[in-house]
Amino acid sequence: MDPYLDTYANWYPSDYQVGAYPRSNGARQYTETERMEIYRTLTTAQRNVVNDYKRRQISSAMLNISYMRDAEWVFVQRNVDPDFVRGKPAKYHCICHRPLKYQFVLQARSDATIVKKLGIKHFSDHLGIPLKVVNEIQAGVHKIDLAFDELLWLKRQRYSFPTSLWRRYVYAHFINNQLAVPYKMNHHLWLRLLDFKQADMPIFTLDHATVLNEIAQIDQLADAAAQPLAAPHQETFEHYLADVQAYSKLPLFKFANFWNASSQPFLTKWALAHDAQPGDFYFRQLLQVLQTPSRWKYSWATFPFKAGTKLVQPDVSQYMAQLAQRYPLDENFFNELPLFFRRGLRQALREQKAAAKPAPTTVAPPRQAAPAPQQYASHAAALQLYNQWRSIAPAAQADAFAQFQLLVQDDLAPQVAGQLNSVFFDKLFNLLLTLNPLNAAQTKQPLQQLLQRSAVAETNLAAQLLAATTAYQRTADFTTSFSAVPAPFYAELAQRFDYLTILE
Structure with a gap:
């Protein structure tokens, strides 16, 4: 036996x-009476799953009929x-009031609010569907009913869901x-079993045989692997087994749903401009977000590849955030990712550890208490507009950024040269909020203009502030990120970044 x-x-x-x-299927064709007798023994959940899969099969069968693909009505x-x-x-009726055992619900292609409820034999009378097509639909539905007789037969034979097979699968x-x-597993089979x-x-029975075949295929690949698998x-x-029901229905294993085609030109352009591989940069940024679960909302809002590119779907990003909080980048976390x-x-994590350096020994100036919230209404306005800017398409970002510059530069009275009062620091703080890796150059220019207009003499202060803000967005550690910033600026910005956590 193989080690695993x-x-x-x-x-x-x-x-x-x-x-x-x-x-194999040992069922014979049940009469309607027999079918209903077994159906009544099913639980509500079992009836729902049978009815749901029958609905899908009937819908698929109708789409396979060429006339119905172009017809005005679609099966619901x-x-x-x-x-x-x-x-x-009777419980169900046709639109002509005839009582029905089987009622078909159809919807107009042109208007979802228009619905027809009728018996299959009345498709021709009320919808004008040719009788030949109606007979074809009826034969297909009958065939589906016969296929699902197998489940009723298995239930009558006292079979239940094969739990041991599921765990092995x-x-x-x-x-x-x-x-x-x-191995490229059958994802539809996986979801059906779930x-x-x-x-x-x-x-x-066919699904049971297919599962055994997939297990055998994976066993062969694992046995033939060039590198022996680590003993799990x-x-x-068991963490993985318990979490399967939570993540299996997410589009987590569908590669195309993560990397949206519309994002490729954006990623390529960014990579050329920054001499980087877009995939590598994406994972470095994603790792930084996942490492700050307590500040997920702020970190995700400033994630550079989220807004405008549709890279990660909301339900997937939420799942990854929850997963990172349950298993903080440990073996359980990585095992549940494709x-x-x-x-x-993992590559981004290795690079991060290799680049890690001892924390600087510089003693930071003492922090001051956060000011009263009412003094910082402009911060709330800046943050609100910033979030709007992150949510719009890239083509419109230039106009939005221009509005942002007006807010942070022109909404307050002109600054007196050398007068570094609360008005100046409000402008400085609001401007730093705009920073993200995709607009660093855009942010640097108005930042330098603000410092020059106020006659700030510190050399390279603009570069220090941009570097400190970038580090803060990555670590959420203000003390370490801004340790090299001169004391007056450090103290004033500390108050405002403290208040930012209240706004969040």
Whole structure:
């Protein structure tokens, strides 16, 4: 036995074998009465999962009919009345008021508010769909009902969801995520099993065989790997097993959904301008955000590759933030990321550790208490406009930045040369809020103008302030980031950055 399989067998000796399960569909065609008898024994969750998958199959079958692909009406769902008895009051009706056991809901392509509810035999009467097409639809629906008879048969034979197979399948998924070239697993099968597990519903015999085949494929790849796989820890795997239901339905494993096509020109242009690989820079910035979970909201708002590029979808970014808080960049965290993101973040982490230097020994000036909030209404206005600027398309950012410059330079009275009062520091602080890696040059120019207009004599102060703000955005540590900034500027900005945490 391979070492990683031996490890699994030691963890779960009682159910290493996945258990007996029918190899083929033993169901015969049920009568409507038999079908309804078994259907009534299902739990609400089991009925929902059966009905949902039937709806998907019927929708797919209709789309495969050329006439329906171009028809005015699209299928939405099929309602079933298990208690239907001909001649007695019915739960569902056609638009012509005929009682129905099976009611089809269709929606107008041109207007989603227009809905028709009718029996399949009435498609021709009320929608003008040719009778030949109606018969084709009816035959397809009948075939789907027969296929789902297998689930009813399995339920009657007292089969439930194969839990031992599921855990072995998750372990195969866990091992596959460690391979240098992972096996391309059937993601739709994975999601279908997850739905059936949540309802404790037996799975199709074909799905059972397909899962065993995928497990065997991954076992072969793991056995043939050039580098032996590291022995996993049971606790790590069980974290993974428990979290599967939370992340499996996210688009986390769909590479195209992360790197949106519209972002590629932006990334290429940025890389040429900064002599960098866009992917590497992305992961360095993402790592910095994930390392400040207590300040996630502020860090994510200033993440340079979020606004305007659609790189990371909101549900995925939220999942990664929650994952980083549960498992602070440990083995559990990396094991729950797809290979591409795991590699990128681990490389960024190695580079970060290699570049780390001892903290400076300079003693920072004493911090002063944060001023009263009402003194800093302009900060709130600046932050509000800043967030608006981050959310608009890149093409409109130039105009938005021009508005921002008006706010931080022209909304207050002209500055008297050499008079470094609260008005001056308000302007300075608001201007530093605009800084991010994509507009450093734009921020530097008005910053130098502000210092020159106020006759500030400190050499290289603009560069010091920009470097300090960049470090602060990365670490959220004001004391260390601004330690090299002269005392008057340090003390005044400390008060304002303290207040920024209140605004957040």
